[in-house]
Amino acid sequence: SAVISQKPSRDICQRGTSLTIQCQVDSQVTMMFWYRQQPGQSLTLIATANQGSEATYESGFVIDKFPISRPNLTFSTLTVSNMSPEDSSIYLCSVELANEQFFGPGTRLTVL
Amino acid sequence: GQNIDQPTEMTATEGAIVQINCTYQTSGFNGLFWYQQHAGEAPTFLSYNVLDGLEEKGRFSSFLSRSKGYSYLLLKELQMKDSASYLCGLADSWGKLQFGAGTQVVVTP
Numbered sequence: 269s270a271v272i273s274q275k276p277s278r279d280i281c282q283r284g285t286s287l288t289i290q291c292q293v294d295s296q297v298t299m300m301f302w303y304r305q306q307p308g309q310s311l312t313l314i315a316t317a318n319q320g321s322e323a324t325y326e327s328g329f330v331i332d333k334f335p336i337s338r339p340n341l342t343f344s345t346l347t348v349s350n351m352s353p354e355d356s357s358i359y360l361c362s363v364e365l366a367n368e369q370f371f372g373p374g375t376r377l378t379v380l
Numbered sequence: 381g382q383n384i385d386q387p388t389e390m391t392a393t394e395g396a397i398v399q400i401n402c403t404y405q406t407s408g409f410n411g412l413f414w415y416q417q418h419a420g421e422a423p424t425f426l427s428y429n430v431l432d433g434l435e436e437k438g439r440f441s442s443f444l445s446r447s448k449g450y451s452y453l454l455l456k457e458l459q460m461k462d463s464a465s466y467l468c469g470l471a472d473s474w475g476k477l478q479f480g481a482g483t484q485v486v487v488t489p
Binding site for chain 1: 411413415421422423424425428430467469471474475476477478479480481482
């Protein structure tokens, strides 16, 4: 199995600011995934982060709004830029290992 | 696209069995996942189907029929702690997951 940690676990931010979320895995993985879960909704994939290349974004998500870094095989960051109240969500990172998908504990973001 | 449909909510009594259906329309996928998510927590992995048929893991079983575009998650001997949202997700060959809206299961005494 994989143990995934995220920082911060939660934050309250002002409109117009940016927040960077960190994701650390205890195993080396090729791809890491970032998901968003808006209140009362299911999970939606934001992007796939590969080490050594640019992240691949899903429809409706762009790099300027959600820049991603992947400096090595165990770590990734997601930045939520120029935040608005609509960005209030839980952000989760995920990895695949041995045909199982593991999720981090999530970062609960509230934008005022 | 991968329209993934699940019932919104199901209610069952403690000790009973509940079956959560998931139907989808897609041109192809690697595997189908089921997750459990308690309120305020991250999803936890329950089961994974690649081939048609039944996968059993203790009180939880999952079934897949690719030709029918259909899966279900079976929860037996329901316990109060099973009250949660259950998510059906399709994974592509890269591991990307697309989820249904989730089914809220309410277990009553």
